[in-house]
Amino acid sequence: MKILLLFIVIVVNVVTGDLPLALSCEAEKCELPECRCSSTSIPGGLAAKETPQFFTITFDDAINVMNLVTYRDILYNRHNTNGCRAGATFYINHEYTNYNAVNELYNEGFEIALHTISHRTPQTYWAEATYDTMVQELVDQRVLMAHFANIPYDEMKGVRMPFLQMTGNSSFQVMADFGIIYDATWPTVTSLSPGLWPYTLHYASTQECVIPPCPTASIPGPWVMPMISWLDQNGIPCPMVDSCFFVPKLDNEDEWYDFILINFERHYLGNRAPFGFYIHEWYLRFNPAVKRALARFMDLINSLNDVFMVNSIEVIEWVKNPMPIDEYRRKPCKVTKKTNCTRLTCGPLRSDHNNLDYWMESCTSCPRTYPWVGNPLGQ
Ligand SMILES: *[C@@H]1O[C@H](CO)[C@@H](O)[C@H](O)[C@H]1NC(C)=O
Numbered sequence: 001m002k003i004l005l006l007f008i009v010i011v012v013n014v015v016t017g018d019l020p021l022a023l024s025c026e027a028e029k030c031e032l033p034e035c036r037c038s039s040t041s042i043p044g045g046l047a048a049k050e051t052p053q054f055f056t057i058t059f060d061d062a063i064n065v066m067n068l069v070t071y072r073d074i075l076y077n078r079h080n081t082n083g084c085r086a087g088a089t090f091y092i093n094h095e096y097t098n099y100n101a102v103n104e105l106y107n108e109g110f111e112i113a114l115h116t117i118s119h120r121t122p123q124t125y126w127a128e129a130t131y132d133t134m135v136q137e138l139v140d141q142r143v144l145m146a147h148f149a150n151i152p153y154d155e156m157k158g159v160r161m162p163f164l165q166m167t168g169n170s171s172f173q174v175m176a177d178f179g180i181i182y183d184a185t186w187p188t189v190t191s192l193s194p195g196l197w198p199y200t201l202h203y204a205s206t207q208e209c210v211i212p213p214c215p216t217a218s219i220p221g222p223w224v225m226p227m228i229s230w231l232d233q234n235g236i237p238c239p240m241v242d243s244c245f246f247v248p249k250l251d252n253e254d255e256w257y258d259f260i261l262i263n264f265e266r267h268y269l270g271n272r273a274p275f276g277f278y279i280h281e282w283y284l285r286f287n288p289a290v291k292r293a294l295a296r297f298m299d300l301i302n303s304l305n306d307v308f309m310v311n312s313i314e315v316i317e318w319v320k321n322p323m324p325i326d327e328y329r330r331k332p333c334k335v336t337k338k339t340n341c342t343r344l345t346c347g348p349l350r351s352d353h354n355n356l357d358y359w360m361e362s363c364t365s366c367p368r369t370y371p372w373v374g375n376p377l378g379q
């Protein structure tokens with residue numbers, strides 16, 4: 001029945017070429033675990049003090065041996081007070097990524113997520129991206145990483161678009177069709193306090209569109225994990241920490257610690273919407289005081305009974321099935337099915353799109369050419 005319905009919907013769409021427009025959300029028709037209206041209300045109707053405060057740290061772009069050093073330094077061997085390993089999420093793009101390193105991060109229990117194969121400029125490429133482009137950039141990237149980093153295809157569940165550039169309906173349609181679970185691209189600069197919780201696109205989103213085009217079709221399936229902006233020291237919103245402008249002096253650890261804490265408290269003392277620390281690794285590498293402040297902040301988080309540093313996908317899992325802190329604490333920890341990596345160095349690999357030679361570390365086999373859009377296995 002479900003398959004027949006899906007078939008009819010697809011046929012209708014092919015005939016008209018249009019997706020159904022999303023209608024305004026009615027909470028009675030949109031229920032967990034499948035559906036949630038865009039809203040600042042706490043899932044499951046929980047009170048703030050019973051609600052786990054999730055902390056998600058995410059890093060964007062290629063994984064290489066240099067940034068792996070930082071990740072080992074600040075992320076490995078952390079635990080939450082429930083005894084579970086602390087999480088972090090990596091939105092990875094392909095060019096210059098070292099797949100041995102990706103395999104290591106995966107085996108350490110961190111989340112490996114999609115940030116497209118090409119990450120190319122100009123930004124209008126993404127704003128105008130069609131469904132087929134997004135299949136080649138996202139779904140093929142999943143094939144690429146599953147192969148060269150030897151991690152399960154289904155474990156890549158999240159997407160962040162390059163430059164936080166939304167693609168209208170396209171990326172969400174692709175996610176719906178290929179079972180990619182959530183998007184973490186969409187900033188909010190207005191729903192900070194109370195913060196906007198993750199929601200689905202069955203119905204129209206009420207979130208403001210900062211980097212248009214945003215999806216306006218009804219697209220059941222994928223979740224939106226809003227990037228709730230920080231406020232810099234002049235009160236100007238910034239979705240990525242490294243995009244905040246009025247920040248403490250970059251060599252002042254104590255002031256940075258306070259700056260992080262003030263932003264955290266907007267969530268923790270508010271409606272406990274997930275608190276994000278979204279950054280590129282270079283910012284920490286070039287600013288050791290910021291890195292130390294962050295490590296101190298994570299030490300604090302890892303000692304609080306109602307705060308949990310998790311992979312982003314774990315937030316979505318909780319929102320689908322919300323439960324109070326004491327119940328959440330009793331849940332078994334997530335387990336990562338470890339995979340092997342035979343460390344191979346491949347190269348020089350000629351790249352068909354720009355005629356450059358690349359070297360690439362792989363876990364499984366070496367490709368013939370450098371993998372790229374349209375040829376994710378480099379065959
Ligand atoms: C998304 O789909 C809706 C409904 O079909 C349509 O009105 C809108 O123009 C589409 N958005 C873009 C950017 O194409």
Ligand SMILES: *[C@@H]1O[C@H](CO)[C@@H](O)[C@H](O)[C@H]1NC(C)=O
Pocket residue numbers: 339340
């Ligand atoms: C991984 O490698 C080890 C040691 O070579 C081997 O015993 C094990 O069977 C391998 N596991 C898988 C899933 O291939």
Ligand SMILES: [Zn+2]
Pocket residue numbers: 060061115119161162163
């Ligand atoms: Zn990026």
